[in-house]
Amino acid sequence: MKKALVILVLLAAAVYVASWFWAGDQVDAAAARPWPDGLGTLASVPDRYPPQHENDAARRLTKFAGPVAEDDAVTTYVRQEIARGELAIAEPPPITNVSAIRELLLREPVVWERDLAQQHGGLLGKVAMHLTLMRALVASALGHARQNDAAAWDDLHAAWNLTKSLHGHPHIILRAVAMSMTRAINAVAWKMPLPVPAWFAEVQDRDLVRALIETLQFENWRTRKEQMFPLKPFAERIERERILAGELARMTECAFNRVTEPADRNDPNGRIDIGWQRAFRYRVEREATANALRVRAGQPIEEGSHCSDGRWSFDGKTLRFAKPIALPERRDTSMPLTLHVRE
Numbered sequence: 001m002k003k004a005l006v007i008l009v010l011l012a013a014a015v016y017v018a019s020w021f022w023a024g025d026q027v028d029a030a031a032a033r034p035w036p037d038g039l040g041t042l043a044s045v046p047d048r049y050p051p052q053h054e055n056d057a058a059r060r061l062t063k064f065a066g067p068v069a070e071d072d073a074v075t076t077y078v079r080q081e082i083a084r085g086e087l088a089i090a091e092p093p094p095i096t097n098v099s100a101i102r103e104l105l106l107r108e109p110v111v112w113e114r115d116l117a118q119q120h121g122g123l124l125g126k127v128a129m130h131l132t133l134m135r136a137l138v139a140s141a142l143g144h145a146r147q148n149d150a151a152a153w154d155d156l157h158a159a160w161n162l163t164k165s166l167h168g169h170p171h172i173i174l175r176a177v178a179m180s181m182t183r184a185i186n187a188v189a190w191k192m193p194l195p196v197p198a199w200f201a202e203v204q205d206r207d208l209v210r211a212l213i214e215t216l217q218f219e220n221w222r223t224r225k226e227q228m229f230p231l232k233p234f235a236e237r238i239e240r241e242r243i244l245a246g247e248l249a250r251m252t253e254c255a256f257n258r259v260t261e262p263a264d265r266n267d268p269n270g271r272i273d274i275g276w277q278r279a280f281r282y283r284v285e286r287e288a289t290a291n292a293l294r295v296r297a298g299q300p301i302e303e304g305s306h307c308s309d310g311r312w313s314f315d316g317k318t319l320r321f322a323k324p325i326a327l328p329e330r331r332d333t334s335m336p337l338t339l340h341v342r343e
Helices: 002-021 024-032 042-048 058-064 074-082 099-107 122-147 151-164 172-189 198-204 208-226 232-251 272-294
Strands: 313-314 318-321 339-340
Touching: 024 042, 024 208, 024 232, 042 208, 058 099, 058 122, 058 198, 074 122, 074 172, 099 122, 099 151, 122 151, 122 172, 151 172, 151 198, 172 198, 172 208, 198 232, 198 272, 208 232, 272 313, 272 318
Parallel strands: none
Antiparallel strands: 313 318, 318 339
């Protein structure tokens, strides 16, 4: 009898405690509130990313990429050229022939398998390949630009088309890789031969902040889908991150200093990491490239900036943003915001 009574008391206590945390209605209400920038509710997320199958171009690209091994010399060269604010281009190291890869990427769109239910979208094994091919193509572009060969833009265009093949995948690791590729392409474009091709406007128009907000929403959708029990902490997280997304969408500064280390998952700022700082910095990196290309074409720069924390100046030789925006990375190889455009 005592044992049964104890069990009943424990069950009653468990029900009482669970009632404090169980929040099916609250989770549903939080999920039904629309996110900023027209992203809609969590329920709308899968509609933006319907299932798709890998196409033949993707399979052939994977085959062509096989012989292109990761090369430390090429990686170092690309990083050095990105971080060097000089128009002169150093001689590249030996680069694997990427002509077949370039022609494929210029001729056909690459479509990867897309299944939101898979961890990392099922493309984690393709991450290293994307970065290796991007660096090889960028190094090839720099080599051609060093010779004032307009074929340099074809290399960059191929790298961009490779990057775009990841744009329809909201998983965080894939967004981070696409961000790295986008920033690298933009960072060397100001050294390419003139004139600037029309396709490069796509790189300049890419907003990495918006892409990360989409991923933040996707992560909440995926967590809700996988959770067996709707609990109050999750309802609070959805609402907290939806509000945070609105704040991020409204921010106009390009120097972003809201990182909290170590991350506290109960603090909205704890969800902000180096990826957001890179995304906000890219807004001023785009302007650096656009203004450098204007100077080289004999056009006046745009002194105003979309970044509310700075403006551009040009003294006849050197292009400068009002302040440096360094990233708190062990090795910051970002594009500099002071560019020596003329001798």
